[in-house]
Amino acid sequence: MINQNVDALPNLAHAPIGVFDSGVGGLSVLRHLVQLMPNERYIYYADTKNVPYGNKSADEILFLTLQAVDWLCKKGCKLVVIACNSASAHALTALRERCSVPIVGLVPAVKPACQITQTGQIAVLATQATLQGKLLAQVIDEVATPMGISVYKHFEPMLVPWVEQGMPITHQVADLLIEQTSQWRQMGVDVIVLGCTHYPFFRQFLQAWIDDNAVPMTLIDSGVAIARRVQSLLAVFQIASPDDAPHGEPLQFYASQLTDDVQMTAKRLADMSVSFLVD
Known part of the structure; x- marks a missing residue:
């Protein structure tokens, strides 16, 4: 079981939303999330060491995705968005069986x-x-x-x-x-x-x-639809960030291989303040 307790509602309201992709592409989804829910906090994890996922085997994609989501849950995320169509295609079912937080995946529109x-x-x-x-x-x-x-x-x-x-x-x-x-x-x-x-x-x-x-x-x-789905789930589980939460907190960006090129590309694509962190 990938642990995080959705029953701890008061604490989870202030917890971050996790966003995972094999690289920086998931920032396109993140931008929709931030636009719709600016009060939320976000942690982004890019598996840049193994990007791209599209040409990997189903088993390899499953293994890498489970590792990434486990890492986000340990960071205290209240909901995780699999902002990667390849990871969603091969890991979404397994993630929903193993995780105790809501998991939102992607399917082409x-x-x-x-x-x-x-x-x-x-x-x-x-x-x-x-x-x-x-x-x-x-x-x-x-x-x-x-x-x-x-x-x-x-x-x-x-x-x-x-x-x-x-x-x-x-x-x-x-x-x-x-x-x-x-x-x-x-x-x-x-x-x-x-x-x-x-x-x-x-x-x-x-x-x-x-x-x-x-x-x-x-x-x-699929970006807009995913953002609306996340907003709906936060309301259902009553874990949305309060309206008086501060706006504009920098994005916490982690990567399995954080190079200068990754940082430069992420800054350009995120369209928001980014804080690059090492676990």
Whole structure:
């Protein structure tokens, strides 16, 4: 059992929310959390020593994720967000069985994509682990298939490293991203699901290409829905931070390998004050 007692309500109201990702990509989810719940405290843990998770085996992802969540629980987190689609795909069920705090995981936003598509053709851009995971297969079977909606899957292994490196637009990966989007356009795809928490960070770049070429295509991710789910769970368990809690406390950022590059990228992507700490 990964221990943390949700019954200790008075103490947990002031406890932090834990956010975990294999790298800095989960900061895209964190930004939605902070925007919706600015009174909360947050601890972010990035397993930068083992990033990316998308090309690892299911067992390896499970092991690494259990270790990370155990660490966050020992830090006193009242709720943990698995801000990593690959980790959610292979560890979410096990985490919910073992943890005594609420666990919120991610699944690519296929359901909202199906609700807004006009052509019945959507695409999911995600890691290999996410695309092969049971969570995505389940939502496609339950939502897309009954509606007769085609779901195209694509994995580009260099996207996560590209984001971690700062997303230079002259990079080969930027060209590959535009090329793939062009192919989807020709196939009639009108909604692209950004199915990895790293991907919203290049949303502005891709949206600019869509706008410049007048492409009838919408980009969508899971960030807003996850933030609302967290807010709902805090209310259900009565562990939300009080309204008079101070705003703007620096993000506590931990990493399994805290390099200068990680710190520089995290500062740029977090869009808030960051305190880098060593356990």
